[in-house]
Amino acid sequence: MKFKKWRNPYMDLVTTKPSYILPQRDDAFEDAALQTLRERISQHSSLILEIGSGSGGHLISLAERNPDIFYLGFELRYKRVFRTAEKAELQGLSNLTIVRGDARMLPGILGELKASGCYINFPDPWGKKGWKKHRIMNEEYLSLLYQYLSPEGFLSYKTDHQEYFRSTVELVERLPHFEVIEHTEHLHESPFIDANITTEFESLFLSQGLPIYYLKALRGGERSQRVL
Numbered sequence: 509m510k511f512k513k514w515r516n517p518y519m520d521l522v523t524t525k526p527s528y529i530l531p532q533r534d535d536a537f538e539d540a541a542l543q544t545l546r547e548r549i550s551q552h553s554s555l556i557l558e559i560g561s562g563s564g565g566h567l568i569s570l571a572e573r574n575p576d577i578f579y580l581g582f583e584l585r586y587k588r589v590f591r592t593a594e595k596a597e598l599q600g601l602s603n604l605t606i607v608r609g610d611a612r613m614l615p616g617i618l619g620e621l622k623a624s625g626c627y628i629n630f631p632d633p634w635g636k637k638g639w640k641k642h643r644i645m646n647e648e649y650l651s652l653l654y655q656y657l658s659p660e661g662f663l664s665y666k667t668d669h670q671e672y673f674r675s676t677v678e679l680v681e682r683l684p685h686f687e688v689i690e691h692t693e694h695l696h697e698s699p700f701i702d703a704n705i706t707t708e709f710e711s712l713f714l715s716q717g718l719p720i721y722y723l724k725a726l727r728g729g730e731r732s733q734r735v736l
């Protein structure tokens with residue numbers, strides 16, 4: 509008996525929301541769609557990125573609170589991208605787009621544009637031995653982000669993974685590109701909690717009683733503030 513090859517239904521569903529999900533064909537983005545996106549971004553006061561935006565709760569809360577800012581999410585998983593677009597549509601948001609694809613495609617999407625901030629919330633820790641090379645918080649990706657952040661642009665990072673956090677703090681402190689300005693191993697017991705928007709994965713980790721690690725760095729210098 510012949511089995512029909514399974515196709516993820518969300519691969520087709522994402523094409524039904526071109527106002528929220530950047531249209532692509534054969535893994536390439538159409539020039540017209542890119543141009544429209546860049547024009548929309550330029551009509552806002554600034555651009556904020558979220559890498560691995562998941563099901564979109566964090567990105568949507570930000571977009572609701574700040575209608576003059578444009579939010580651009582990158583997410584690999586079709587279903588999570590579609591869920592984000594559904595929620596954004598329901599809220600009638602016009603200041604948000606999700607790129608269904610790898611966040612390393614940033615240069616091709618932004619062109620000459622720069623972002624004034626970037627959130628990376630609970631990136632996959634690739635905890636198994638030998639897999640750390642897949643981590644997004646590495647020197648190469650941070651150097652790329654540096655090129656697409658405006659001066660004084662921020663990088664915000666949260667994780668539940670102590671070793672990933674500590675090695676990222678070390679990396680960011682070593683790089684000349686960024687200066688760490690906020691840094692805690694207990695976000696929810698720190699003064700930084702006031703500005704926090706809890707993500708879907710964060711809720712899960714909190715329900716398991718896990719501490720949330722948080723770092724904020726600025727592109728370029730500024731005063732440093734630490735709570736350990």
Ligand SMILES: C[S@@+](CC[C@H](N)C(=O)[O-])C[C@H]1O[C@@H](n2cnc3c(N)ncnc32)[C@H](O)[C@@H]1O
Binds near residue numbers: 583612631710
């Ligand atoms: C652990 S989840 C966290 C999701 C969300 N930020 C949250 O906190 O609820 C990590 C997400 O990053 C996405 N992701 C991993 N690598 C990525 C990449 N290179 N580009 C874009 N998204 C990526 C995964 O598909 C996944 O949805």
